[in-house]
Amino acid sequence: MSATIETNHQNLKDNLVQVNQLVKHFPVTQGLIIERQIGAVKAVDGISFNIAKGETLGMVGESGCGKTTAGRTMLGLYPITSGSVRISGIEVNKAPKQDMMTIRRKAQMIFQDPYGSLNPRWTVSGIIGEPIRVHKLMKNTKERDERVHELMLLVGLSPRLINRFPHEFSGGQRQRIGIARALASEPEFIVCDEPISALDVSIQAQVVNLLEDLQDKFGLTYLFIAHDLSMVRHICDRVAVMYLGVIVELAERDELYENPLHPYAVALLSAVPIPDPKKDRSRQRIILTGDVPSPINPPSGCRFHPRCPLAIKICSEVQPEWREAAPSHWVACHVV
Amino acid sequence: MEHNPLLEVTDLRTRFHIAEGTVYAVNGVSFRAGEGETLAVVGESGCGKSVTMMSVMRLIPIPPGEIASGQALFRQRDLFKITENEMEHVRGKEMAMIFQDPMTALNPVLTIGRQIGEALRVHLGMNDQQAQDRATDLLAQVGIPDPARRLTEYPHQFSGGMRQRAMIAMSLACAPSLLIADEPTTALDVTIQAQIIELVKRLRDELGMAIIWITHDLGVVAGLAERVNVMYSGFIVEEAVVDDIYENPLHPYTLALLEALPRVDRRRDRRLHSIPGAPPNLLVAPHGCPFAPRCERVIERCKVENPTLELVAPHHKIACWVDVTTGKPR
Numbered sequence: 001m002s003a004t005i006e007t008n009h010q011n012l013k014d015n016l017v018q019v020n021q022l023v024k025h026f027p028v029t030q031g032l033i034i035e036r037q038i039g040a041v042k043a044v045d046g047i048s049f050n051i052a053k054g055e056t057l058g059m060v061g062e063s064g065c066g067k068t069t070a071g072r073t074m075l076g077l078y079p080i081t082s083g084s085v086r087i088s089g090i091e092v093n094k095a096p097k098q099d100m101m102t103i104r105r106k107a108q109m110i111f112q113d114p115y116g117s118l119n120p121r122w123t124v125s126g127i128i129g130e131p132i133r134v135h136k137l138m139k140n141t142k143e144r145d146e147r148v149h150e151l152m153l154l155v156g157l158s159p160r161l162i163n164r165f166p167h168e169f170s171g172g173q174r175q176r177i178g179i180a181r182a183l184a185s186e187p188e189f190i191v192c193d194e195p196i197s198a199l200d201v202s203i204q205a206q207v208v209n210l211l212e213d214l215q216d217k218f219g220l221t222y223l224f225i226a227h228d229l230s231m232v233r234h235i236c237d238r239v240a241v242m243y244l245g246v247i248v249e250l251a252e253r254d255e256l257y258e259n260p261l262h263p264y265a266v267a268l269l270s271a272v273p274i275p276d277p278k279k280d281r282s283r284q285r286i287i288l289t290g291d292v293p294s295p296i297n298p299p300s301g302c303r304f305h306p307r308c309p310l311a312i313k314i315c316s317e318v319q320p321e322w323r324e325a326a327p328s329h330w331v332a333c334h335v336v
Numbered sequence: 337m338e339h340n341p342l343l344e345v346t347d348l349r350t351r352f353h354i355a356e357g358t359v360y361a362v363n364g365v366s367f368r369a370g371e372g373e374t375l376a377v378v379g380e381s382g383c384g385k386s387v388t389m390m391s392v393m394r395l396i397p398i399p400p401g402e403i404a405s406g407q408a409l410f411r412q413r414d415l416f417k418i419t420e421n422e423m424e425h426v427r428g429k430e431m432a433m434i435f436q437d438p439m440t441a442l443n444p445v446l447t448i449g450r451q452i453g454e455a456l457r458v459h460l461g462m463n464d465q466q467a468q469d470r471a472t473d474l475l476a477q478v479g480i481p482d483p484a485r486r487l488t489e490y491p492h493q494f495s496g497g498m499r500q501r502a503m504i505a506m507s508l509a510c511a512p513s514l515l516i517a518d519e520p521t522t523a524l525d526v527t528i529q530a531q532i533i534e535l536v537k538r539l540r541d542e543l544g545m546a547i548i549w550i551t552h553d554l555g556v557v558a559g560l561a562e563r564v565n566v567m568y569s570g571f572i573v574e575e576a577v578v579d580d581i582y583e584n585p586l587h588p589y590t591l592a593l594l595e596a597l598p599r600v601d602r603r604r605d606r607r608l609h610s611i612p613g614a615p616p617n618l619l620v621a622p623h624g625c626p627f628a629p630r631c632e633r634v635i636e637r638c639k640v641e642n643p644t645l646e647l648v649a650p651h652h653k654i655a656c657w658v659d660v661t662t663g664k665p666r
Contacts, residue, residue: 062525062526062527062528063525170614172614173614200380200381200552200615201380201552201553201554201593201596201597202380202592202593202596202610202611202615202630203614204596205596205608205609205610205611206610206611206612208608209607209608209610212607227525227526229526229600230555230597230598230599230600231598233598233599233600233604234598234604234608235598253604254603257600257601267527268526268527269600270530271526271527271529271530272526272555272600273526273529273553273555273556273558273559274555274558274559274599274600274601275554275555275558275582275594275597275599276558276582276601277558277559277578277579277582278579279601280555280558280559281559283559285530285534287527287530287531287534288527288530288531289531291495291497291498291528
């Protein structure tokens with residue numbers, strides 16, 4: 001990976017996705033008849049990064065850290081509170097309607113739950129054919145069916161199953177249907193939101209290998225959101241670690257896993273089980289105490305300071321700046 | 337590492353009779369767990385790992401369930417022969433179970449204190465005050481801060497990790513000699529998972545109880561278990577001490593599972609090894625080796641005859657016709 005994909009180089013041509021100070025707050029309201037806002041869930045609170053064309057950026061963090069909200073907001077599925085997201089130069093949710101349609105075609109999403117994300121009343125043909133219909137990519141029904149056929153073969157499903165309903169498929173097959181649907185509009189960028197965490201181990205490898213093959217074939221760019229840190233190391237080029245709505249560390253894969261800097265990243269990596277009994281027994285684990293605090297009232301200064309083993313006085317007062325600690329290795333921490 | 341026998345299950349077969357036919361969930365499973373031993377049961381969804389332990393606890397609804405054969409000796413007593421009343425004494429008091437989803441396992445309309453106290457009142461005959469004092473101790477023991485106040489709260493006021501701690505406190509109420517943990521960390525984040533595993537290890541060492549840890553995650557049990565049973569399609573296919581399972585797996589399924597796992601501690605050196613196909617349909621009575629359709633080392637014999645679990649090395653049993661190291665029939 002070249003040094004061109006650094007977070008501060010905002011306008012490089014090969015950055016397909018540019019996220020700048022993205023903020024997404026959900027209002028918390030009180031009162032039934034006269035609703036008034038009493039606060040906000042600060043789900044995403046100012047994140048910036050770029051994703052180069054053909055790259056896979058991993059986004060990891062515990063549940064509630066805002067990684068899913070970040071992915072959805074980037075595609076315009078939620079209104080943006082502030083900041084900006086550009087996909088192939090088009091600004092999400094600000095661009096004219098026609099340009100937004102282009103983004104909706106070029107940027108797609110694969111969801112975590114292969115059960116909840118497919119309409120149970122639609123056949124496979126309807127589900128995979130929907131983006132083709134919406135974006136008017138084929139002239140007639142016959143052409144559309146041929147395209148669905150082709151997409152099913154591409155993701156390893158037998159086209160004989162084209163008129164079946166989602167409940168007739170296993171979890172892994174359903175995830176393949178979801179992938180085929182995402183590919184139907186010939187996207188350049190796909191947000192994969194925990195695409196394998198609902199699947200069995202033996203099926204996870206199948207789906208991950210499929211995602212890699214498709215990336216090679218079509219030059220796709222992925223944002224891979226996951227909590228499985230082992231899989232993220234396997235599939236991603238660079239990895240961003242999120243905590244309570246902010247990115248605390250961002251680096252190339254092996255650099256992050258071998259030299260994590262932020263105390264949260266260190267603790268997170270040390271908690272991942274290793275399928276090797278001798279190594280696992282001899283490892284030094286950093287057990288974090290307590291749970292992730294509420295994003296309604298995040299801690300002052302560095303958000304991790306109440307759970308941080310290295311916290312000093314300044315950590316509770318000043319938000320640490322985002323700095324490049326080593327080439328292409330970014331971190332927000334006062335101590336390291 | 338030798339333990340006195342605590343639980344000995346022989347030829348357990350559990351089926352479910354449903355509208356679509358008969359589900360062959362557990363197909364002749366035999367294993368033992370010693371006093372104070374930690375045994376892991378590993379397998380994918382539908383392999384029968386949970387149904388096996390639910391059958392032993394007699395928590396399978398009958399009908400549609402049926403325990404077609406088998407014996408489950410717990411301290412020389414056959415759990416399938418005693419009355420429901422006697423079983424209620426075993427459950428909770430001598431063996432306890434914790435589940436994957438503590439939110440559905442806890443009663444949402446009762447306080448945590450009430451739920452922990454119930455076992456103490458029923459099994460140990462404590463009065464309300466005694467039960468409350470003991471429940472406070474238990475919550476403190478599992479690392480919940482401010483336990484006296486937490487006792488008066490309801491499950492929805494607890495976070496996921498806290499709920500699992502409360503479940504563990506409840507299961508420990510009567511100091512059982514066997515704790516069955518059914519994927520207790522699957523719904524939790526890795527940092528919370530690490531907390532719960534440390535907690536269970538500490539309690540095991542302090543209280544000397546045996547643990548049967550059911551999971552699909554080979555990573556989680558590596559640092560926790562002494563012995564591992566690998567299950568597939570209602571059969572135990574490999575049984576060995578923990579180091580042998582990871583360093584010297586002898587069943588093609590175990591080997592394939594380990595190769596399908598990416599490693600957090602290693603640089604990527606290859607594509608993931610994926611296992612083709614999907615687990616078998618349990619509605620079809622098993623014929624031949626259940627893994628044969630997905631197995632890379634399959635030979636003719638595998639398709640017609642199901643291998644039984646046999647000792648092939650010290651403390652190491654597998655059910656396979658093929659020697660994985662040479663690829664030739666054994």
